[in-house]
Amino acid sequence: MKSIFGKLSEIWSTDMAIDLGTANTLVVIKGKGVVLNEPSVVAVVDEKGKKSVIAVGDEAKTMLGRTPGNIQAIRPLKNGVIADFIVTEEMIKHFIKKVHNRKSFANPRILICVPTGSTPVERKAIQDSALAAGARRVQLIEEPIAAAIGANLPIQEATGSMVVDIGGGTTEIAVMSLGGVVYSNSMRIAGDSMDQALIYYMRKKFNLLIGDATAEKLKKEIGTALATSNNTYQVKGRDIRSGTPKEISLKEEDTAEALNQTLSQIMAGIKDALENTPPELSADLVDMGLTLTGGGALLKNMDKFIAKETGLPVQIADDPLACVAIGTGKALEQEEIFSTILSEY
Ligand SMILES: Nc1ncnc2c1ncn2[C@@H]1O[C@H](COP(=O)(O)OP(=O)(O)OP(=O)(O)O)[C@@H](O)[C@H]1O
Ligand SMILES: [Mg+2]
Known part of the structure; x- marks a missing residue:
């Protein structure tokens, strides 16, 4: 038995x-x-035209941007879909x-x-x-x-619940009630776009070339949606004019400026959702507010930024990356x- x-x-x-x-x-x-x-990354080696996988996940991510000619570290999903x-x-x-x-x-x-x-x-x-x-x-x-269920929102009840999931490739905005989606919007602007905005900013303002991994690291270390401290962070990269390695000191307020446009686009999506929510559910959202999930919820002051722009209470889910x-x-x-x-x- x-x-x-x-x-x-x-x-x-x-x-x-x-x-x-x-x-x-x-x-x-x-x-x-x-x-x-684990990171959605795969390292592939090309031996005389025959491709084979040599590493997946954590091991492959450390290879991104650092591979020799015959090895490629690939992120097979772009903007939330299979590329x-x-x-x-x-x-x-x-x-x-x-x-x-x-x-x-x-x-x-x-x-x-x-x-x-x-x-x-x-x-x-x-x-x-x-x-x-x-x-x-x-x-x-x-x-x-899935994000709303993970955050324990009462999506089965006759009350409005709103989730904003800011991932790497997509920001998903949805208003739910009675187990269904009343409004949803999926934007292909999220954490990766923030990294790209930082790369662009470093080049424009400091003539400094940085790679994707460095951009992501500085976003996590010092990036903010609203500047609230005098923190600085040393960023290493390559000087565009001389071609040699250089280091600059980046202020927290620089990152807020760099991320401003990307965050405004995400905000526009949230405002769109609020404008398209039926009035009864809008009334619920005034009390319930919205819940942030996904890694982007961990950007410093993201919740304060959205609360300031919408006037709604904003909660961050318990474990945004696993929600x-x-x-x-x-x-x-x-x-x-x-x-x-x-x-x-
Ligand atoms: N502390 C942090 N501050 C800012 N961003 C962060 C932080 N931690 C993680 N991120 C970002 O969160 C993103 C990953 O989030 P998540 O794992 O939710 O995305 P994903 O589910 O893989 O992507 P998608 O849902 O778009 O397919 C990355 O862009 C990462 O840089
Ligand atoms: Mg996700």
């Missing part, structure tokens, strides 16, 4: 939820929580293998979250990649719904409750 139950629970436990993000991929296993959290199918499939396969030891691998049912703005073709592509990677059945959930994955995991576990919001292509 025991061994039958043991076997059953082993198969049962292989069901998994995946937050396939532009920047990070997280995997949740039924009953076990987040079991994998490179073959590499995405390899990445999903690798992560599925990594979370299972081969013994208990049992063609899992997989729930994957997708941006609300993704097209049917893009959704089918994600589904096909997971099927090719060994899934038995693949269902999809929209990212802001979508946690919500996807809950939807997987409570299939009966959330069945109407899961889809298949």
Whole structure:
């Protein structure tokens, strides 16, 4: 008896939820929580025209921008959608293998979250990649719904809940009520755009060339939506005129200036959502406010900036980087409750 139950629970436990993000991929296993959290990066080596994967995730991210000629470190997802199918499939396969030891691998049912703005073709592509990677059945959930479930918002109730998920490639804005999305907007402006804005600013103001990894690092270390301190940060890069390495001291207020345009675009999306929300739900939002999820929620003073611009209370979800994955995991576990919001292509 025991061994039958043991076997059953082993198969049962292989069901998994995946937050396939532009920047990070997280995997949740039924009953076990987040079991994998790694950058969505794959390093590929090209040997006489034959490409093979040499590293995935954490190991591959350290190679970004540092690879010799025959090795390429690729981010297969751009703006929340698959830019490179073959590499995405390899990445999903690798992560599925990594979370299972081969013994208990049992063609899992997989729930994957997708941006609300993704097209049917893009959704089918994600589904096909997971099927090719060994899934038995693949269902999809929209990212802001997963974020709201992860943040414990009362989306099933007759009250308005608003989520702004600022990821690497997309910002998802949604107003939900009674288990459905009343308004949603998916913008292809998020953390990566902030990095690019910093790169542009450093070049214009300081004639300093910096790479993507340095831009992301300084965004996390000193970046802010509103300047509130005199903090400075030493940034190293290459001088455009002399071509030699140089170091400059960047002020916090510089980053606010650099990020201003990107943040204004995100704000415009939030204001659009508020203008398109039915009045009864707008009234709820005055009290409930909006919840920030995704890595962009961790930008210093992001919550204060949005609160100042909208006049609404703004909360940051408990674990913004894992919120979508946690919500996807809950939807997987409570299939009966959330069945109407899961889809298949
Ligand atoms: N402390 C921080 N301050 C500012 N930005 C941060 C911080 N920590 C992480 N980020 C940014 O958050 C982004 C990653 O967030 P997240 O993991 O939610 O994205 P994703 O789910 O992979 O992307 P998407 O949902 O767009 O597909 C990156 O751009 C990263 O630089
Ligand atoms: Mg995301």
